Amino acid sequence: MTQTLVVIGNGMVGHRLVEILRDSSWRIVVFGEESRPAYDRVALSSYVDTWSSADLELAPLTGCELRLGEKAVSVDRERRVVVGASGVEVQYDALVLATGSVPFVPPVPGRDLPGCHVYRTIDDLDDIRATVEAADRPGRHSGMVLGGGLLGLEAANALRGMGVSPHVVELAPRLMPIQVDDGGAGLLKRLVEKLDLTVHTGTSASSIERDGTRLIAKLANGVELDLDVVVFSAGIRPRTDLDLGLELGPRGGYLVDAACRTADPRVFAIGECASVEGVAYGLVAPGYAMAEVVADQISGGTKVFPGADMSTKLKLLGVDVASFGDAHATTEGALEVVVNNAVAGTYSKLVVSDDAKTLLGGVLVGDASAYPSLRPMVGKEVPAALLQPGGSVDLEMPADAQVCSCHAVTKQTITDAIQSGVACDVAELKACTKAGTGCGSCVPMLKKLLTDCGVEQSKALCEHFTYSRAELFEIIRATRITTFTAVVEKHGTGRGCDICKPAVASILASLNNGHILGETQVSLQDTNDRFLANLQRNGTYSVVPRIPGGEITPEKLIVIGEVARDYGLYTKITGGQRIDLFGATVDQLPEIWRRLVDAGFESGHAYGKALRTVKSCVGTTWCRYGVQDSVGLAIELELRYRGLRSPHKLKSAVSGCARECAEARGKDFGVIATENGWNLYVGGNGGFTPRHADLLVSDVDTETLIKVIDRFLMFYIRTADRLQRTSAWLEGLDGGLDHLREVVVDDKLGICDDLEAAMAAHVDDYADEWRGVLEDPEKLARFTSFVNAPGTPDPTISFRAERGQRVPVQLGIPEVVR
Amino acid sequence: MTVVCDFEVLRPEQGVAALLPDGSQVAVFLTADGTLHALDNIDPFSGAAVLSRGIVGDRGGVPVVVSPVYKQAFELATGKCLEEPSVSVAVHPVRVRDGVVELT
Known part of the structure; x- marks a missing residue:
C-alpha cells in the first residue's frame, strides 16, 4: 500500500526533500504557510533588482500534493495526523518537520513601531519597500540594519537597491564576526563603506522612537540616527512553534539524532528547525544534507548526517568573502599565515596546525578565487610553498574532499x-x-x-585545426586573413570539412568581409547560408522575410500572402513573430525574393547563425500596463543587429513591463521595461536546455542599454565555441555572470571601446544579403536545381494537401539497406 | 552519355546537380586538386535529392561530401558512407571532353 509522507514547510530544504523523493513510491503532501511556491531565500536580496518573485522561484514541484497557504496548526502523533489551518487532516506514515527559522529580534524598545521590519521573506521585502516608498524625505532615504553578520549585510544590500543609505549596527567589535577575523573584517568594513554604508560596530540600538514620519534610533554609544526604515537581521532562531511534545535542543530546534529522527521514530526534522545531536545549523547546505539523510532513511537506508562544513564563500555588496574550516584558529597551537594587502584590497589568512603541515582553515576577503582549491584541503597536508606570502601551488585534492x-x-x-x-x-x-x-x-x-x-577539454575545432573557435577568431582578426584557403594553409591541415568551413565563414562574416556568397566564401557555407533559406526534409527551402519587432503593415502582409499563394507555399506564423513560407525550390528562391525585396522586405536571416528576431509586446503604445515603448526598442535593436553573424543563432525580445509578455528572459538577450528605464537579461534559452536569462544591468537608459548589448554580443562572438549558445557560453564562462559584468559593464579588460567599434563597423557594413544576390548575375546563377536543365523541377519533390495547404509527400528511403 | 555543363562552370570544392534522361539525378563535384567525382544526388538517409549541395572537404585526408540534411559524410571516390559503412551511394563515371563535363 502507498505510504504517505507529510512535509511541513515549503522552504528550500523541504523543497529539496520532495525533489529527491519525487520518483519514489511515497505519496507526498506538503504544507506551506506562504502562499507562493518555494523560492531561493539565499538570493533574497536580489529580489529588489526586479521585484519579480518568479525570478527567485525554485523548480516547480511535481508528483506531490502542495498545500500552499495552508499552515500546519497541530499534529496528533497518536493518530499520526497533521491538521491544517483550514481544518484539513492528513494522516502520515512519516512526518518531516522543515519549518525553518524565525528572525531574532532583540528586545529593543520601539521594535514594534511601524517602519520596523524583519528580513526573512519576500513579503518582508515588499513591506520594507512600502515603508521606503511612503517616506517623504527629500533625497536619499536612510535606514538602519540591526546586525552586521552575513544576513545583515545582505539586508543592507537590499536597502541600497531601494535607494536607501544603510547604517549597519553590529554588537560585536567587527562585521561578520562568525565567519571573519579582525583583519578581514577591517578590510571588509573599508570596502563596504565605499558603497554608501555606514558601519557602527561594538554597539547596539538602545531605543527606537517615532518622530512624525521618521524614526529616531539611539545607539548605546550615544549616536542618534534619523531614519525612514529599520530592519532587524540579527540572526535567526529555529522555528518550533508547532508543538509536537517533542524534546528541543539546547539552543532550540527539534532535537534529532544523526539520522535526523526525533524521539518519535516516524517524525524527522531537517534544516534550520532541527537540532542535530544538539547543534542547529543556519545554512542551506547542511539542510540539504539533512534532506538527503531523511530521503535515504525513509527509503530504508542507513545514511546519517555527516556533520556540516560551515565554510562559506559569498559576494556581499560586490566584495568576495570566504571563510572555511577553523577560521578563528581555535585549535590548540594553531598558527596563522596572514597576507593583508591594503593597497590591493585583499586579505587572506591561512590557519595551519602547530607543525605547519596541516591546513585547518582560513579567511579570504576581497579576492576569494583561491577558495575552491583551498577549502577541500582542510585537514590535509599543505605544501610549504603555499605558506609563502603570495604563494600558490597546484593542490592535489584527496578523493573524499x-x-x-x-x-x-x-x-x-x-x-x-x-x-x-x-x-x-x-x-x-x-x-x-x-x-x-x-x-x-x-x-x-x-x-x-x-x-x-x-x-581533453579539447578546444580543437575539428581535425583540421588544433585551435578553438575563439583562438581562430583572434588569429583571423589579427592577421586580417580573408579566405579559408589561407587560414587552413597557414594555421591548419588538410582541406577543411563541414565543421571548420562554416565556422571560419562565420568568423569572416563577423569581421565584415563582404557578402557571404562571395567567390571565396560560397563553398564554405552550409546549405542554408548557401541558398539564404532553410533546407527542409524534402530538399525544398523555407523563406522568412524580416519583420522587425513583429510589426507589419497590412500592405506588407498582403504581399506575403500573394507571394505564398502564387508559389503555393505552406504558410505558418513562427515563434519569433514573423511568417515562414515553406516549399520553395532552389529555382524559385530568387523569383520569390525579387517580389519580396521590391515590396520593401529584406532577409530575415532565419537560415543563419545570426541575429534572428527581436520579439516585442505592444508596450506603452497600446497596452494599459506598458511602461516603455517596447515595440520601438525592439525594432531599433533588430535593425541594429540584423545580419550579425555569431557562433550560434541569437534571439532577443523586449517586454514593455514586468508582466513579460514578450518572454524576454528566454532569449539570448532580453530587455524588460521598468519605470526608470530598461533591465537587460542575458544568456536565456528555450530549446533542449531551457534557461532563464540573468540580469546584467538594471534601470539603464536606452543609450546605455545599447552600449552594453553591443559589448555583450561582440564579447560573445569573439570568445564562444562553435555552435555554443549564449546560455552555455555563460554557464561555462570562468567567473560567470560577475566576470561578464566586469568585462562588459566595468570594462575591467579595457576592451569595451574595441567591442563597440566592432559593432559600429557591423552596423555600417550591413547590407541585405538577398538584394546582394538579386543584383549579381553570378550569384543568381547558382540558384538552379539542375546545371544541365535550368528551370526543370526536381522530380523527387511532390506535394499533397493538408488543411488547405501544400505539404511535402514523405520521401521513400529505399536506398538504405542496413 | 549525358552532358553536365562546361568545365569552367564548376568551382573547386563545390558540387552541381545534373538530371539524367531517365529522371535520376547525379551530383558532380570538382575537388581542389582538379579531380572530378560523380555520385547519386539522393541522400540515402533522408531521401532528398541534395548531395550536390553538401559541403566538400576531407576526413583524415579522404575527400568527402557531407549531406546537408543529417550530416553523414560520403567518400567522393567510392560513395561509401563513413558513419555507416554498410550504406553507400552509387558512383558514376565522369569525364571532361573538349571542355565539357560528361557522364558516361
Missing part, C-alpha cells in the same frame, strides 16, 4: 562520473552530480577535474 559544498559532492563522485563516461563537460557534470548548481563557486574546479581526468 568535498568539491561542491552546496550539494555535498565529493571529488570521488565527480571523477567517477567523468571516468565512467557519464559526464564529459561541466554542463553534464552539473546535470548528473548537481555539483556547481548551487553557488557555482566550484565550477572552475569542475573544469580542472575534467582536465585532470584526461577529458
Whole structure:
C-alpha cells in the first residue's frame, strides 16, 4: 500500500526533500504557510533588482500534493495526523518537520513601531519597500540594519537597491564576526563603506522612537540616527512553534539524532528547525544534507548526517568573502599565515596546525578565487610553498574532499562520473552530480577535474585545426586573413570539412568581409547560408522575410500572402513573430525574393547563425500596463543587429513591463521595461536546455542599454565555441555572470571601446544579403536545381494537401539497406 | 552519355546537380586538386535529392561530401558512407571532353 509522507514547510530544504523523493513510491503532501511556491531565500536580496518573485522561484514541484497557504496548526502523533489551518487532516506514515527559522529580534524598545521590519521573506521585502516608498524625505532615504553578520549585510544590500543609505549596527567589535577575523573584517568594513554604508560596530540600538514620519534610533554609544526604515537581521532562531511534545535542543530546534529522527521514530526534522545531536545549523547546505539523510532513511537506508562544513564563500555588496574550516584558529597551537594587502584590497589568512603541515582553515576577503582549491584541503597536508606570502601551488585534492559544498559532492563522485563516461563537460557534470548548481563557486574546479581526468577539454575545432573557435577568431582578426584557403594553409591541415568551413565563414562574416556568397566564401557555407533559406526534409527551402519587432503593415502582409499563394507555399506564423513560407525550390528562391525585396522586405536571416528576431509586446503604445515603448526598442535593436553573424543563432525580445509578455528572459538577450528605464537579461534559452536569462544591468537608459548589448554580443562572438549558445557560453564562462559584468559593464579588460567599434563597423557594413544576390548575375546563377536543365523541377519533390495547404509527400528511403 | 555543363562552370570544392534522361539525378563535384567525382544526388538517409549541395572537404585526408540534411559524410571516390559503412551511394563515371563535363 502507498505510504504517505507529510512535509511541513515549503522552504528550500523541504523543497529539496520532495525533489529527491519525487520518483519514489511515497505519496507526498506538503504544507506551506506562504502562499507562493518555494523560492531561493539565499538570493533574497536580489529580489529588489526586479521585484519579480518568479525570478527567485525554485523548480516547480511535481508528483506531490502542495498545500500552499495552508499552515500546519497541530499534529496528533497518536493518530499520526497533521491538521491544517483550514481544518484539513492528513494522516502520515512519516512526518518531516522543515519549518525553518524565525528572525531574532532583540528586545529593543520601539521594535514594534511601524517602519520596523524583519528580513526573512519576500513579503518582508515588499513591506520594507512600502515603508521606503511612503517616506517623504527629500533625497536619499536612510535606514538602519540591526546586525552586521552575513544576513545583515545582505539586508543592507537590499536597502541600497531601494535607494536607501544603510547604517549597519553590529554588537560585536567587527562585521561578520562568525565567519571573519579582525583583519578581514577591517578590510571588509573599508570596502563596504565605499558603497554608501555606514558601519557602527561594538554597539547596539538602545531605543527606537517615532518622530512624525521618521524614526529616531539611539545607539548605546550615544549616536542618534534619523531614519525612514529599520530592519532587524540579527540572526535567526529555529522555528518550533508547532508543538509536537517533542524534546528541543539546547539552543532550540527539534532535537534529532544523526539520522535526523526525533524521539518519535516516524517524525524527522531537517534544516534550520532541527537540532542535530544538539547543534542547529543556519545554512542551506547542511539542510540539504539533512534532506538527503531523511530521503535515504525513509527509503530504508542507513545514511546519517555527516556533520556540516560551515565554510562559506559569498559576494556581499560586490566584495568576495570566504571563510572555511577553523577560521578563528581555535585549535590548540594553531598558527596563522596572514597576507593583508591594503593597497590591493585583499586579505587572506591561512590557519595551519602547530607543525605547519596541516591546513585547518582560513579567511579570504576581497579576492576569494583561491577558495575552491583551498577549502577541500582542510585537514590535509599543505605544501610549504603555499605558506609563502603570495604563494600558490597546484593542490592535489584527496578523493573524499568535498568539491561542491552546496550539494555535498565529493571529488570521488565527480571523477567517477567523468571516468565512467557519464559526464564529459561541466554542463553534464552539473546535470548528473548537481555539483556547481548551487553557488557555482566550484565550477572552475569542475573544469580542472575534467582536465585532470584526461577529458581533453579539447578546444580543437575539428581535425583540421588544433585551435578553438575563439583562438581562430583572434588569429583571423589579427592577421586580417580573408579566405579559408589561407587560414587552413597557414594555421591548419588538410582541406577543411563541414565543421571548420562554416565556422571560419562565420568568423569572416563577423569581421565584415563582404557578402557571404562571395567567390571565396560560397563553398564554405552550409546549405542554408548557401541558398539564404532553410533546407527542409524534402530538399525544398523555407523563406522568412524580416519583420522587425513583429510589426507589419497590412500592405506588407498582403504581399506575403500573394507571394505564398502564387508559389503555393505552406504558410505558418513562427515563434519569433514573423511568417515562414515553406516549399520553395532552389529555382524559385530568387523569383520569390525579387517580389519580396521590391515590396520593401529584406532577409530575415532565419537560415543563419545570426541575429534572428527581436520579439516585442505592444508596450506603452497600446497596452494599459506598458511602461516603455517596447515595440520601438525592439525594432531599433533588430535593425541594429540584423545580419550579425555569431557562433550560434541569437534571439532577443523586449517586454514593455514586468508582466513579460514578450518572454524576454528566454532569449539570448532580453530587455524588460521598468519605470526608470530598461533591465537587460542575458544568456536565456528555450530549446533542449531551457534557461532563464540573468540580469546584467538594471534601470539603464536606452543609450546605455545599447552600449552594453553591443559589448555583450561582440564579447560573445569573439570568445564562444562553435555552435555554443549564449546560455552555455555563460554557464561555462570562468567567473560567470560577475566576470561578464566586469568585462562588459566595468570594462575591467579595457576592451569595451574595441567591442563597440566592432559593432559600429557591423552596423555600417550591413547590407541585405538577398538584394546582394538579386543584383549579381553570378550569384543568381547558382540558384538552379539542375546545371544541365535550368528551370526543370526536381522530380523527387511532390506535394499533397493538408488543411488547405501544400505539404511535402514523405520521401521513400529505399536506398538504405542496413 | 549525358552532358553536365562546361568545365569552367564548376568551382573547386563545390558540387552541381545534373538530371539524367531517365529522371535520376547525379551530383558532380570538382575537388581542389582538379579531380572530378560523380555520385547519386539522393541522400540515402533522408531521401532528398541534395548531395550536390553538401559541403566538400576531407576526413583524415579522404575527400568527402557531407549531406546537408543529417550530416553523414560520403567518400567522393567510392560513395561509401563513413558513419555507416554498410550504406553507400552509387558512383558514376565522369569525364571532361573538349571542355565539357560528361557522364558516361
